[in-house]
Amino acid sequence: MEVGLEQLIDPKLAAYVEEAREFSAAAAGAKNTYTEVDPSTPEGLEAHRTGLSVRPTPDGPPAEEVLAEAGGHQVPVRVTNPRDGSARGVYLEIHGGGFYMSRAERSDFRNRQLADAAGVAVVSVDYRLAPENPWPAAPDDCETAALWLLEVAEERFGTSRLVVGGGSAGANLAMTTLLRLREKGLLEPFVGAALQYGAFDLSLQTPAARRFADEYYLQAYVGGVEDRTDPDISPLFGDLHDLPPALLTIGALDPVLEDTLLMAMRLSGAGGEVDLRVYPECGHGFLGFPIAMARAANEDIEAWVRGRFDEG
Numbered sequence: 546m547e548v549g550l551e552q553l554i555d556p557k558l559a560a561y562v563e564e565a566r567e568f569s570a571a572a573a574g575a576k577n578t579y580t581e582v583d584p585s586t587p588e589g590l591e592a593h594r595t596g597l598s599v600r601p602t603p604d605g606p607p608a609e610e611v612l613a614e615a616g617g618h619q620v621p622v623r624v625t626n627p628r629d630g631s632a633r634g635v636y637l638e639i640h641g642g643g644f645y646m647s648r649a650e651r652s653d654f655r656n657r658q659l660a661d662a663a664g665v666a667v668v669s670v671d672y673r674l675a676p677e678n679p680w681p682a683a684p685d686d687c688e689t690a691a692l693w694l695l696e697v698a699e700e701r702f703g704t705s706r707l708v709v710g711g712g713s714a715g716a717n718l719a720m721t722t723l724l725r726l727r728e729k730g731l732l733e734p735f736v737g738a739a740l741q742y743g744a745f746d747l748s749l750q751t752p753a754a755r756r757f758a759d760e761y762y763l764q765a766y767v768g769g770v771e772d773r774t775d776p777d778i779s780p781l782f783g784d785l786h787d788l789p790p791a792l793l794t795i796g797a798l799d800p801v802l803e804d805t806l807l808m809a810m811r812l813s814g815a816g817g818e819v820d821l822r823v824y825p826e827c828g829h830g831f832l833g834f835p836i837a838m839a840r841a842a843n844e845d846i847e848a849w850v851r852g853r854f855d856e857g
Contacts, residue, residue, distance in 0.1 A: 550797055553823040561838040565826035568836050569798060572828070584645070584761045590676075594646050600833070603657035608650075608669070615692035621671040622690055623649045625656045626702075632666040634706040634736070634854035635698050639687055639722070641713030641830070643762035645675045655833070655843070662847040665854065666702045668694060672718070676765035683714075683766075684721045684777055691722050695731060708737040708789075708853055710846075712832065713801075714762070716743030720780035720808075723788055732789070737853035739846055741794040742829055745781040745804045748773035753803040785811050790818035792849045794842055796827030820849065 582589040608623040626632065636659060640652050649669040656667040672686035691709070699705045711719045719738055726732045746754040747767055757763065767773050776783030781804065791812055795805040802823075809821045824831065824842050832839050832846075 550823050550825075553821060554797070554825055555822070558825060558838060558841060561836065561841060562825050564836050565824075565831075565834075565838040568834060569826055569828055572834075585764070590645070597642070597647060597651065600651050600654045603654045605657050605661065608653050608656065613668075613670075613690045613693035615689050615696060618685065618689040620673075620686040620689045620693075621649070622693075623653065623656070623669045623671065625653070625660045625667040625669070627660045627664050627666065629661065630664065632660075632702045632704055633664045633851075634666075634704050634708060635694060635702050636660075636663070636665045636667045636739075636850060637687075637691060637694060637707060637709040637719075637722075638667050638669040639672070639709070639711030639715035639718045640669060641711065641715040642674075643760075644680075644683055644714045644766040645762055658843065659847055659850065662844070663851040663854075665708075665850060675762070676768075679765065680767050680770060680778055683718055684725065687718045687722045688725050691726060692731075695734060698734070704854075705734050706854055707735045708739060708850055709735060710737075710739030710741070710850075712741035713744055713829065716740040717745055717747075717780060719743075720745065720783075721777050724776055724780060724783050727787060732787070735789045736856070737789050737850065738791045739794070739850060740791060740805075740808070741832060741846075742796065742799050742801055743793070743805060743808060744801055745808045746779045748779045748782070750774065750779075751781070751804055751807060753801045756800050781808055781811065785815040785817065788812065788815070788817050790820070790853065792820045792822065792846065794822050794832070794846060795824070796829065796831045797823055797825045798828040799831075800829060 582592045584593045608625045613622045649671040670690040673682040709719045774782045813819045
């Protein structure tokens with residue numbers, strides 16, 4: 546599938562293209578030793594989890610570790626408050642990592658940036674990982690964190706307005722969280738969803754998903770599920786009506802580009818408000834890259850989140 550992306554790319558990004566192209570080329574030629582190890586073995590799984598790049602230490606007050614509890618369930622979360630003044634809203638952040646890697650702590654640097662730039666409190670969910678805890682453990686934990694926020698946000702943060710967001714697996718879980726809350730009639734406090742390079746189809750029905758047919762995360766997370774078109778697994782196939790406005794961020798070189806375009810079209814077709822941003826010469830996970838294109842994209846997300854809380 547070939548898509549003309551020119552109309553989806555902000556002209557201001559042209560100044561950053563060459564640097565992004567050079568960085569992507571260098572990254573493609575580099576070797577990550579841990580990715581060459583089979584994660585289906587205990588040693589390989591540990592290597593994948595510990596081999597992720599170290600993130601910078603955030604400048605400012607450390608995140609607070611909190612145990613969120615709702616409906617008889619508990620999940621650890623990390624709370625990052627803005628340094629200047631009270632929070633204008635709360636951003637529920639769901640980290641990526643293929644459903645089997647990473648942890649909330651790795652988002653501390655970015656969450657500190659977002660908290661201060663957008664003036665929001667950021668709550669990052671340390672959901673349970675596969676394969677020890679396959680589906681539906683992760684969406685259960687994200688729903689618990691969301692339900693906890695619905696109960697405590699006004700008293701704890703001085704605001705009941707919420708945005709949910711995440712990247713890759715986190716974008717998938719952000720969408721499943723919204724769908725679960727809508728079914729409970731609890732979606733009103735959510736004024737936005739910021740979704741970065743989402744893995745929205747785990748059923749291998751879309752061209753993008755089929756590229757990952759042999760990837761470990763599918764077996765680890767949903768290996769025992771017969772119908773992976775279940776919207777709680779592949780939100781691309783869900784009823785997407787009556788969801789909050791969404792910002793979809795994607796790199797033009799990302800293997801899941803097509804899924805992001807499909808999600809944007811499905812949300813728009815369901816009557817939703819969609820802001821689709823495509824960043825040239827960037828691949829998966831580019832928001833963490835030390836390049837101007839990533840800084841511009843992060844600033845766009847910050848401005849969009851801030852705008853969601855400024856409205857109304």
